Amino acid sequence: MFTTLKNRFEQGYRTCNYPQEKPAVFSRYRGRPIVQKDAPPEVIQACAAACPQEAIDTSAKKIDMGRCIFCGTCEQISQGRFVRFTGDFEIATAQKDHLITDGDLPALAEHSKQHFKGLFGKSLQLRQVSAGGCNACEADLNVLATPFFDLARFGINFVASPRHSDGIVVTGPVSRNMRTALLKTYEAIPEPKVVIAVGSCTLTGGPFVGSPEITEGLDTILPVDLFIPGCPPHPLTNLHALLTFFK
Amino acid sequence: MAFLPPANYFGRIRGDFLNLMLLICGNRFGKGLVRPGGVRFDLNDDVRKTLDNRLKELKPQVKHVLDLLFSASTVRARFEDCGAVSNYDAEQLGLVGPAGRASGIPYDVRRCFPTEHYLHLNIPENKKTAGDVYSRAKVRYDEVLQSIHIIESLIALPVETACVDNTLNPLPPSSFVVTINEAWRGEVSHAMITDKNGKILRYKVKDPSFHNWNGLAMSLRDTGISDFPLNNKSFNLSYCGFDL
Numbered sequence: 001m002f003t004t005l006k007n008r009f010e011q012g013y014r015t016c017n018y019p020q021e022k023p024a025v026f027s028r029y030r031g032r033p034i035v036q037k038d039a040p041p042e043v044i045q046a047c048a049a050a051c052p053q054e055a056i057d058t059s060a061k062k063i064d065m066g067r068c069i070f071c072g073t074c075e076q077i078s079q080g081r082f083v084r085f086t087g088d089f090e091i092a093t094a095q096k097d098h099l100i101t102d103g104d105l106p107a108l109a110e111h112s113k114q115h116f117k118g119l120f121g122k123s124l125q126l127r128q129v130s131a132g133g134c135n136a137c138e139a140d141l142n143v144l145a146t147p148f149f150d151l152a153r154f155g156i157n158f159v160a161s162p163r164h165s166d167g168i169v170v171t172g173p174v175s176r177n178m179r180t181a182l183l184k185t186y187e188a189i190p191e192p193k194v195v196i197a198v199g200s201c202t203l204t205g206g207p208f209v210g211s212p213e214i215t216e217g218l219d220t221i222l223p224v225d226l227f228i229p230g231c232p233p234h235p236l237t238n239l240h241a242l243l244t245f246f247k
Numbered sequence: 248m249a250f251l252p253p254a255n256y257f258g259r260i261r262g263d264f265l266n267l268m269l270l271i272c273g274n275r276f277g278k279g280l281v282r283p284g285g286v287r288f289d290l291n292d293d294v295r296k297t298l299d300n301r302l303k304e305l306k307p308q309v310k311h312v313l314d315l316l317f318s319a320s321t322v323r324a325r326f327e328d329c330g331a332v333s334n335y336d337a338e339q340l341g342l343v344g345p346a347g348r349a350s351g352i353p354y355d356v357r358r359c360f361p362t363e364h365y366l367h368l369n370i371p372e373n374k375k376t377a378g379d380v381y382s383r384a385k386v387r388y389d390e391v392l393q394s395i396h397i398i399e400s401l402i403a404l405p406v407e408t409a410c411v412d413n414t415l416n417p418l419p420p421s422s423f424v425v426t427i428n429e430a431w432r433g434e435v436s437h438a439m440i441t442d443k444n445g446k447i448l449r450y451k452v453k454d455p456s457f458h459n460w461n462g463l464a465m466s467l468r469d470t471g472i473s474d475f476p477l478n479n480k481s482f483n484l485s486y487c488g489f490d491l
Contacts, residue, residue, distance in 0.1 A: 004252060007315045010308065014259050026266065026297075028273035028288065050413050071279035073413045076287070085273075135487040136276045143265075146258035172487070231278055235262075 015150045019243055030070045030085035033063050034103035039082035047074035047082050066099040066203035069231035092228040092241030112245040120166055120246045124156045127165040131182045133172030137199035137232040167194025173201035173208045174215035196226040203227055248325055253316040263305055282411050289408035299402055306395055313388055326381035330466035330478035342462045344433015344455045345386040346482050350378035356429035380481040420445040454488025
């Protein structure tokens with residue numbers, strides 16, 4: 001009993017104050033990319049050629065955050081002259097085309113569905129479906145339940161059945177083996193329902209683009225309300241997306 | 248098991264360790280750190296210092312929460328003799344990682360196929376004999392502390408990192424390669440085949456959970472349903488790494 005109490009005091013209060021205060025992330029974190037439009041064309045070409053995700057549009061000088069895995073190759077190659085990744089983790093969007101960006105993102109709050117705020121603003125129950133993910137997106141959603149993020153204090157919970165939920169959070173490239181299970185889960189949720197796509201794989205197919213085993217974008221089979229980019233998205237990216245879109 | 252404090256404390260502490268990976272390479276899961284031929288981010292003195300300071304802070308916390316868990320008589324009573332997998336069954340099923348070591352299989356890729364600096368680390372066998380929940384938890388207990396010690400010893404080495412550049416060298420054509428590594432759930436294996444132009448023809452990753460799910464099934468033979476959650480967690484299996 002004494003050990004239990006001693007431990008409790010040592011642990012203290014660990015919950016972050018987000019969204020009132022933004023917690024600091026280490027400087028090597030790669031969040032919202034900013035494109036320098038006046039970069040030399042050969043630098044832009046070199047970045048596009050080296051990008052493993054073909055996420056760079058050389059003519060529009062934009063990056064597709066849906067494809068991007070935030071590896072930072074373009075930043076290293078251009079030494080920041082074309083692309084620079086900032087520490088800004090608030091990068092989710094309500095429309096897929098907003099993911100294609102030069103650094104300016106439309107404010108998520110203005111594009112969120114207002115009736116959702118009324119319906120789910122005080123209580124949002126979500127079912128997570130891992131549709132062939134690598135466990136990184138899943139793990140960084142899972143940590144939202146730990147004391148540091150404490151998602152439950154906002155009335156948002158992950159539940160164990162689609163029947164108990166208001167929506168699904170999908171991760172992974174929706175492999176052929178998981179497609180039917182995912183669609184059945186979606187059907188099992190009572191209307192009105194929310195669909196949230198998390199991670200590069202789910203948004204576009206990620207590194208698996210071109211494979212017949214996967215679905216290239218969850219939005220090709222379900223109506224997606226919220227797009228959260230990253231590989232995986234930082235837990236704070238997920239938290240920002242959920243709070244801004246539904247609160 | 249109705250003893251939630253350690254679960255919550257470890258949940259938070261685990262995040263702190265993931266953040267240390269982000270400190271090194273900008274990604275909590277180490278994505279983008281390793282490329283064929285080396286690493287893309289250096290371990291400079293600033294990073295070393297932050298790592299060292301954070302570890303100094305976290306290590307006693309880890310130790311205290313471990314002690315909290317293992318010194319509770321109720322926990323030990325629940326762990327011991329629950330869901331035992333015999334050494335014979337574990338061998339037959341090919342269990343890997345901490346689950347295998349709990350059932351007396353000493354296989355550890357770091358020890359059995361040491362590459363790079365692993366030769367100098369003197370990693371112990373860490374095997375137990377009972378194969379029950381207690382053994383699986385105790386293997387983790389030992390290895391968590393060993394891992395922290397290994398990281399501390401590596402930070403202290405004054406090695407300068409030479410990063411690889413971002414140009415991907417062409418892969419050898421018409422080749423087949425298999426790699427194995429000890430990940431935190433056990434042996435992870437990557438296999439790749441290249442075509443005659445050096446392009447990837449087929450790439451397959453095998454997760455440790457691929458072996459260990461059958462261990463869970465075996466541990467639950469002739470037990471009550473109430474033993475399922477405890478055994479399930481003690482094997483710490485990945486759904487993603489198995490059948491999706």
